[in-house]
Amino acid sequence: VTMKKLILLAIIVISTSTAFAQKIKLAHVNTDTIAAQLAVKDSVEMKFQQYQMKVQQELQYEQQRLAQDQAQFEKTYLTLDSNIVQREYKRLQADQAAFQQETVPQLQAQVQAEQRKLLMAVEGKIEAAVKKIGKANGYTYVLDINAALYAAGTDITDLVKQELGL
Numbered sequence: 001v002t003m004k005k006l007i008l009l010a011i012i013v014i015s016t017s018t019a020f021a022q023k024i025k026l027a028h029v030n031t032d033t034i035a036a037q038l039a040v041k042d043s044v045e046m047k048f049q050q051y052q053m054k055v056q057q058e059l060q061y062e063q064q065r066l067a068q069d070q071a072q073f074e075k076t077y078l079t080l081d082s083n084i085v086q087r088e089y090k091r092l093q094a095d096q097a098a099f100q101q102e103t104v105p106q107l108q109a110q111v112q113a114e115q116r117k118l119l120m121a122v123e124g125k126i127e128a129a130v131k132k133i134g135k136a137n138g139y140t141y142v143l144d145i146n147a148a149l150y151a152a153g154t155d156i157t158d159l160v161k162q163e164l165g166l
Helices: 003-017 033-043 043-078 084-134 157-163
Strands: 024-029 141-144
Touching: 003 084, 024 157, 033 043, 033 084, 033 157, 043 084, 084 157
Parallel strands: 024 141
Antiparallel strands: none
16 A cells, blocks of 8 residues: 555545535546656756756866876876875876766766756646645645546646646
8 A cells, every 4th residue: 555545544544524514625636747848848858958067077077187187197206206106196096086986977867857856846836836726716626637546526637737837
């Protein structure tokens, strides 16, 4: 049993106990359908790909810098004192390790954070539209159709799409 289903069950149990005190008006909405359409409208995928390309360029730049440092070292190491060679070799190894262990994971985390930010913006718009439609139409509860085992209430998906300009 998923968390959404447990929450739905709790809402139903609570609402049936108060059903005698007030009339309950239920609606449902298909947020997956709306999210997909809104993501297209808001160019979420394009924005995410642009961000990924920017990060990829940063990674490539850093890799090129490391490769140039390595190439420069290989050109000159025969002419250098052995202490300098050892020190420079350790520095190059440390730079490469830092790139693999710090820079790459940090940039990957930035990409994931950007993706979350873009998706949360879509979810926020949907939530605001659902609340507005629900309140305007006097619904006590608006459930996501994907969390409902059975949905006999009004489907407000089209109203939410209209509110979002879809």
